[in-house]
Amino acid sequence: MTEDTSSEPFDILVIGAGPAGSAAAFCAARAGLRVALVDKARFPRDKLCGGLFTGRSRAYYREVFGQEFETDRAVNLSEIEFWYQDRRLARLSDIPPVNLTMRRDLDATLLDHALAAGAVDFTGRAIATLDDAGVSLRDGTRLEASVLIGADGVNSITARHLFGAPFDKETIGFGLEIEATPEEQPPKDHPLRIDFAAATWGYGWSFPKQHSTTVGVGGLHAPNPDMKAHFSAYLQSLDLPDDTRRFKGHYLPFGDFRKAPGRAHILLAGDAAGLVDPITGEGIALAMKSGQLAAEAATAALRDGRPETAYTRYHTALRDMHRSLRIARMLRPIIFAPRWQGAFTRTFERSGTVRMQYMRLLAGEVEYPELARAVLRRLPRYLMNRIRRSRGPI
Numbered sequence: 001m002t003e004d005t006s007s008e009p010f011d012i013l014v015i016g017a018g019p020a021g022s023a024a025a026f027c028a029a030r031a032g033l034r035v036a037l038v039d040k041a042r043f044p045r046d047k048l049c050g051g052l053f054t055g056r057s058r059a060y061y062r063e064v065f066g067q068e069f070e071t072d073r074a075v076n077l078s079e080i081e082f083w084y085q086d087r088r089l090a091r092l093s094d095i096p097p098v099n100l101t102m103r104r105d106l107d108a109t110l111l112d113h114a115l116a117a118g119a120v121d122f123t124g125r126a127i128a129t130l131d132d133a134g135v136s137l138r139d140g141t142r143l144e145a146s147v148l149i150g151a152d153g154v155n156s157i158t159a160r161h162l163f164g165a166p167f168d169k170e171t172i173g174f175g176l177e178i179e180a181t182p183e184e185q186p187p188k189d190h191p192l193r194i195d196f197a198a199a200t201w202g203y204g205w206s207f208p209k210q211h212s213t214t215v216g217v218g219g220l221h222a223p224n225p226d227m228k229a230h231f232s233a234y235l236q237s238l239d240l241p242d243d244t245r246r247f248k249g250h251y252l253p254f255g256d257f258r259k260a261p262g263r264a265h266i267l268l269a270g271d272a273a274g275l276v277d278p279i280t281g282e283g284i285a286l287a288m289k290s291g292q293l294a295a296e297a298a299t300a301a302l303r304d305g306r307p308e309t310a311y312t313r314y315h316t317a318l319r320d321m322h323r324s325l326r327i328a329r330m331l332r333p334i335i336f337a338p339r340w341q342g343a344f345t346r347t348f349e350r351s352g353t354v355r356m357q358y359m360r361l362l363a364g365e366v367e368y369p370e371l372a373r374a375v376l377r378r379l380p381r382y383l384m385n386r387i388r389r390s391r392g393p394i
């Protein structure tokens with residue numbers, strides 16, 4: 001919908017039109033509320049991201065937007081390779097399908113859904129100031145609303161307004177990427193690939209798209225002070241040019257979610273709330289879902305005439321997601337801690353069950369609480385084997 005010139009305040013002001021913001025704006029507008037959707041970028045716009053759209057993303061997309069995800073502009077694969085250093089651990093050819101998207105296309109589609117549902121379009125408009133009541137745009141427009149949803153990504157100005165800083169430098173993640181041209185790496189000839197050793201407490205990826213291959217490394221920022229060096233080494237291992245001028249970097253909240261994502265009538269969703277899977281780095285699915293939950297909490301609070309209760313409702317609605325992320329953080333050292341990674345990759349190489357669980361996780365067929373129970377069931381046998389091996393033959 002185009003701009004509304006009435007001076008009436010909006011019910012909901014959504015800041016940021018990525019997956020979290022467009023999902024929030026779509027759900028709130030669908031519920032009949034007056035919604036303003038602001039983004040400094042004009043769409044379609046690029047966003048540094050692998051663009052891996054998993055089974056979990058597809059399931060949440062269906063729940064949020066009430067339709068199936070259209071896969072015609074994505075590369076759709078059922079094959080994946082896992083590597084550790086120069087060793088291929090596994091090539092799996094019957095995984096649940098994953099879609100490799102370009103965020104330029106994906107986010108433009110999500111924004112279209114939000115605008116078609118009735119959200120008023122303020123994209124391509126920079127924000128000058130933000131306060132508890134709304135925002136002032138650089139062009140002088142003032143937008144106010146009863147509830148604000150900050151879906152403005154990892155460098156969120158809404159989180160900065162609430163808490164003084166958008167994220168904690170000690171626990172944040174960071175990623176670097178290039179788009180390899182078809183001449184450098186023909187996407188059709190290369191599989192979807194994950195490299196466990198490409199960064200410390202992180203991994204590398206090579207994701208074939210329709211017209212390029214997105215190659216990147218990402219992981220916790222603190223143990224990777226020189227992520228560029230990791231990336232150069234990774235590109236060389238793939239026989240790709242490691243021209244640092246092409247590197248693009250972006251923070252990602254790699255599992256450091258905000259325990260209190262908001263206050264009263266101001267809510268944070270997606271990366272602004274730190275909602276990224278701490279093992280896979282997947283954030284699109286949780287961004288869309290948290291956008292929906294934020295919109296539902298805001299809608300209920302407004303229907304009750306108590307917008308200041310929106311945060312409490314939202315926090316309650318996020319309980320399962322937060323629990324799942326806490327468990328994932330607990331499991332993360334098994335995969336990424338340098339002293340255990342050798343054991344993990346050997347187990348991954350040998351055990352079809354472990355590989356299957358990892359893939360079911362990516363497909364959204366299993367959530368972390370269930371995975372944790374499976375790990376605990378296997379732990380006694382694993383420990384017994386370790387003890388037996390360390391004793392040698394009897």
Ligand SMILES: Cc1cc2nc3c(=O)[nH]c(=O)nc-3n(C[C@H](O)[C@H](O)[C@H](O)COP(=O)(O)OP(=O)(O)OC[C@H]3O[C@@H](n4cnc5c(N)ncnc54)[C@H](O)[C@@H]3O)c2cc1C
Pocket residue numbers: 015016017018019020021038039040041047048049050051052053126127151152153154155156157174175176177216218250251252269270271272275276281282283284285287
């Ligand atoms: C290198 C890398 C690779 C990744 N790969 C994957 C992957 O393969 N699969 C996956 O699921 N996730 C991946 N992620 C994570 C994923 O990109 C994020 O979790 C996801 O984009 C979060 O969505 P969001 O809507 O919260 O924020 P964003 O997508 O960041 O959207 C925020 C929006 O807010 C706008 N904005 C920001 N500041 C302002 C402002 N001041 N005023 C107005 N507008 C503003 C921005 O323009 C932007 O449009 C990756 C992240 C990185 C860094």
